[in-house]
Amino acid sequence: MPELPEVETVRRDLKKNIIGKTINSVDIYYRNIIKNVSPIEFSYSLIGQTFEDIKRKGKYLIMLLTDVTLVSHLRMEGKYFLKKDEPVVKHEHIVFNFTDGTSLRYHDVRKFGTMNLFKTKNLKLIFQEEPLNKVASDPFDEDLTVEKIYEVFRKLSRPIKSTLLDQTIISGLGNIYVDEVCFLSGIHPSTSTKSLSIEQVALLLDNSRIVLKKAIALGGTTIKSFSSHEISGRFQNELLVHTKEFCPTCNQTIIKIRVGGRGTYLCEHCQKKFEG
Ligand SMILES: [Zn+2]
Numbered sequence: 135m136p137e138l139p140e141v142e143t144v145r146r147d148l149k150k151n152i153i154g155k156t157i158n159s160v161d162i163y164y165r166n167i168i169k170n171v172s173p174i175e176f177s178y179s180l181i182g183q184t185f186e187d188i189k190r191k192g193k194y195l196i197m198l199l200t201d202v203t204l205v206s207h208l209r210m211e212g213k214y215f216l217k218k219d220e221p222v223v224k225h226e227h228i229v230f231n232f233t234d235g236t237s238l239r240y241h242d243v244r245k246f247g248t249m250n251l252f253k254t255k256n257l258k259l260i261f262q263e264e265p266l267n268k269v270a271s272d273p274f275d276e277d278l279t280v281e282k283i284y285e286v287f288r289k290l291s292r293p294i295k296s297t298l299l300d301q302t303i304i305s306g307l308g309n310i311y312v313d314e315v316c317f318l319s320g321i322h323p324s325t326s327t328k329s330l331s332i333e334q335v336a337l338l339l340d341n342s343r344i345v346l347k348k349a350i351a352l353g354g355t356t357i358k359s360f361s362s363h364e365i366s367g368r369f370q371n372e373l374l375v376h377t378k379e380f381c382p383t384c385n386q387t388i389i390k391i392r393v394g395g396r397g398t399y400l401c402e403h404c405q406k407k408f409e410g
Pocket of ligand 1: 401
């Protein structure tokens with residue numbers, strides 16, 4: 135599944151390639167991708183609209199057009215391709231044909247991706263509606279403060295790894311990234327969430343930003359299938375603990391355990407378990 139860095143990479147890539155392009159027609163080959171309006175309403179609302187900006191909330195892409203907003207989630211396998219003069223191929227479910235002859239193709243082998251269309255550009259209103267009303271802030275959002283997070287954390291006894299993966303608390307951290315964040319913070323992923331001090335919570339939040347920033351700069355990971363145009367992530371070459379054999383700090387063997395049902399890599403020597 136694309137994680138926040140991959141989605142951010144897609145956002146930047148789309149922004150570079152489709153801003154200023156105007157939709158001439160929309161072809162829908164698999165209608166269930168579109169969630170909140172009928173396929174006809176979807177097409178008619180988008181014809182004549184020009185892409186003006188692409189934003190992101192969590193793993194949702196928010197595409198602002200002349201009068202409407204298109205919210206897209208790639209889920210497991212969704213990808214966008216910009217093509218010209220090429221026949222539509224299998225798995226291209228939604229095709230936005232532009233007035234300049236190019237087209238943006240939404241490709242999704244698993245068909246789990248979603249699109250929601252809003253006839254407004256008021257993000258405050260859109261954030262109150264499904265599906266964005268359920269998306270928590272990510273580590274880059276200014277409203278995600280250490281104090282706020284600490285207040286939530288001190289009531290939770292489940293492992294810190296499960297808490298960091300919970301998209302209703304902090305959005306954007308997937309399995310690979312959480313292992314890296316816990317390693318950088320010197321915290322065992324099984325540590326009970328409420329046992330962490332405010333300083334440790336601040337450290338986790340700082341390291342979340344560091345790991346995600348680095349992953350974004352490197353185009354994300356390609357451990358799981360992902361591509362947007364020809365981008366392939368190089369972050370997997372830079373992983374410190376996830377899927378690694380030896381700890382880069384102490385050279386001890388990295389162990390793999392399960393935490394909250396997820397495969398988890400850690401160094402028992404460098405990552406301490408705190409009890410609370
Ligand atoms: Zn170590």
